[in-house]
Amino acid sequence: MSNRLNPHKMLGEIAPTSGLRRLNRLAPLKASTVSVVARVNPHNEYRARLRRELRQADVVHRQTVSAQSRKPLHVVADSAPLAFVIGLGVEAWAGAEAELLGTAREILPESAIALVSLGKINCTPSEDGADRLIEGPAGLEEHNFDALLALVDEYKPQHLIFAEGGHSSDLARRYVARTKAEAAFNVVQVRAGQVTCLIDGGKREFTRKVPPVIALSRIACAKLDAEMLYEARPLALPEIAATDAAFKDAGVRVASARDLPLSEAELVVSAGAGLTDWDSFHAVAEGLSAAVAGSRVVCDAGSLPRSRQVGASGQIIESRCYLAFGISGAPQHLQGIQACRHVIAVNTDPHAPMMKRADLAIVADAQAVLKEMQLLLNKGGAA
Amino acid sequence: MKICVCLSIGQNPVSGRPRMAASDRVALELALASGADVTGVYAGPKSDVLTDYLGMGLKQVHHIDSARADIVPLLVEFIRSGSFDLVLTGTVTEAGLSSGMVPYLLAEELSLPLISRVVGIDARAGLTITQAEAGGKRRMRTGAGAAILVVDAKAVQPRLSTVAAQRAGEVITHPVVSDLPQLPELTSQPARKRSTRLKAGSGQAKAAAPIHTNLSAAEAAQTILDFLQAEGHVPALQSITSRQER
Numbered sequence: 001m002s003n004r005l006n007p008h009k010m011l012g013e014i015a016p017t018s019g020l021r022r023l024n025r026l027a028p029l030k031a032s033t034v035s036v037v038a039r040v041n042p043h044n045e046y047r048a049r050l051r052r053e054l055r056q057a058d059v060v061h062r063q064t065v066s067a068q069s070r071k072p073l074h075v076v077a078d079s080a081p082l083a084f085v086i087g088l089g090v091e092a093w094a095g096a097e098a099e100l101l102g103t104a105r106e107i108l109p110e111s112a113i114a115l116v117s118l119g120k121i122n123c124t125p126s127e128d129g130a131d132r133l134i135e136g137p138a139g140l141e142e143h144n145f146d147a148l149l150a151l152v153d154e155y156k157p158q159h160l161i162f163a164e165g166g167h168s169s170d171l172a173r174r175y176v177a178r179t180k181a182e183a184a185f186n187v188v189q190v191r192a193g194q195v196t197c198l199i200d201g202g203k204r205e206f207t208r209k210v211p212p213v214i215a216l217s218r219i220a221c222a223k224l225d226a227e228m229l230y231e232a233r234p235l236a237l238p239e240i241a242a243t244d245a246a247f248k249d250a251g252v253r254v255a256s257a258r259d260l261p262l263s264e265a266e267l268v269v270s271a272g273a274g275l276t277d278w279d280s281f282h283a284v285a286e287g288l289s290a291a292v293a294g295s296r297v298v299c300d301a302g303s304l305p306r307s308r309q310v311g312a313s314g315q316i317i318e319s320r321c322y323l324a325f326g327i328s329g330a331p332q333h334l335q336g337i338q339a340c341r342h343v344i345a346v347n348t349d350p351h352a353p354m355m356k357r358a359d360l361a362i363v364a365d366a367q368a369v370l371k372e373m374q375l376l377l378n379k380g381g382a383a
Numbered sequence: 384m385k386i387c388v389c390l391s392i393g394q395n396p397v398s399g400r401p402r403m404a405a406s407d408r409v410a411l412e413l414a415l416a417s418g419a420d421v422t423g424v425y426a427g428p429k430s431d432v433l434t435d436y437l438g439m440g441l442k443q444v445h446h447i448d449s450a451r452a453d454i455v456p457l458l459v460e461f462i463r464s465g466s467f468d469l470v471l472t473g474t475v476t477e478a479g480l481s482s483g484m485v486p487y488l489l490a491e492e493l494s495l496p497l498i499s500r501v502v503g504i505d506a507r508a509g510l511t512i513t514q515a516e517a518g519g520k521r522r523m524r525t526g527a528g529a530a531i532l533v534v535d536a537k538a539v540q541p542r543l544s545t546v547a548a549q550r551a552g553e554v555i556t557h558p559v560v561s562d563l564p565q566l567p568e569l570t571s572q573p574a575r576k577r578s579t580r581l582k583a584g585s586g587q588a589k590a591a592a593p594i595h596t597n598l599s600a601a602e603a604a605q606t607i608l609d610f611l612q613a614e615g616h617v618p619a620l621q622s623i624t625s626r627q628e629r
Contacts, residue, residue, distance in 0.1 A: 170499045170500070173484055173487040174487055176484065177484065183482075186481065188574075189577065199480050199571060200477075200481060201393070201394065201396070201478060201481050202481070204572065205573075206571040220580070246496035246530065247510075247530065249523075249524060250511065251523055254520055255520070260519040261537060263537060264518065264537065266517070266518040266519070266616070267611075267616050267617065288611070321616040344611075346603065359592050360607065362603045363598075364598060364600060369604050370604075371600065372603070375604075376604055
């Protein structure tokens, strides 16, 4: 029988009063039974195993962290041609900046891609594919245009890539009108060195070589799979000769919930047949600055105007978030909210189709929840 | 106030027949509703659709017969000669290049300020232009002097065209100008139907969200507001975060 702590030593050789006795205080060995069994404290063994496992877990964890930081770094030489990807504070669509960077790498694999961010950055430049990074202040279209002209003058990029939509397409057209640069608008497909643009109001298309200015539609864009890290090296912002806008900014107004068009709203609060407390419904919509909408049943009953109906026979909406109170979710209604990113449903029936579609589903009475939300929002407004 | 509206001929997306361009109708409606003296201008080949624009209540449409020439210099010349306070255009044409460049080129040639995404004009006290911003917000711009406004397609619901008004208005045709710079002909194909590209990680099926069954009304309300805040759908309101509640 071997000693488990030191297998080369036989138990019989150990004097009965040795350290082994200390080790196993709970069951002290009797001098007469020493040669038979050496008991090891099972608790001690358990603790040792636990410590070992924890140590291993720690090592495994550290390995993954270091593996991540050991992602190959993509470095582009300073001599490489530069391409600007223009990101403005408000994205043309959710995730536009990251998708533009990815697509820019696809069209111009040889170039150094610089993310020009006027306003806030809406992506992770080092993971989404930016070799360089230029940050500037947000401003009106006229000011963004001045900043862009100064940047182009300083860094002389060979290509400028814009998103087709919102402020971005406005800036692209201003730039093209001023510089008379060749441009491709409404680009719906890209290959290395080639772009396809829609013309004739979207009925026809033509393919051409990559011009210096490209305005990409959402349909043409895709994000990179993050297999590399990119430098995202900051470049300095040159001095911008700011001109005064001829029409001064007199502030932004938020439309009230009743006026906000459904097609433009980012947050929509919607009512179904399960809703009876209209006062708190409208108060919550107002408190969240959300647009008001309803299902067909509600609009048929005259509780909301027809222009507020969501669904196959009403409007197809693309808001970022949709709060459904007392809507079971008929297929025709779900069609109308297909493009919504998040859906929150409050319904008394846990098996309603709307609950399956929802990202946050709550089984409760809509009236009670609306009352509580109204209370919370009032408190939030008062603070 | 004198307003010039640049008009174009659209095409029905299904039949391809010529019609009033949807975004130009909106621009015309905004001009007519502002109560100003409105003139329409159209450069291009002859078309019967111009009388439909007259039917919306326009007194005069100037037709510059230009065949396939570049219309920008023609429009610049017309706008210069008219001394207009505002020039309104739609967003993009429904036929032709559809690049949406015309208003920007006009602004550059005429050295006028340009405001895009216009949804409202108020000329009662000074000139206030309303601009559409993301999320249904509206930016007010005040100023004076001539400007080019690109009217947003969702600004207003345009009125219908009536026969009586069509008969009351007139189309003034300007003589054909020869030796104009021609636009290059493009070799194009019918557009293919494309679906959005597959995005990284989009192939994974979304796990079904758990259904909360045992929440009190107060907890449910708090959960909803927390969710809205976590996803950035509402601006941070201090006292509705659950940490302060507890």
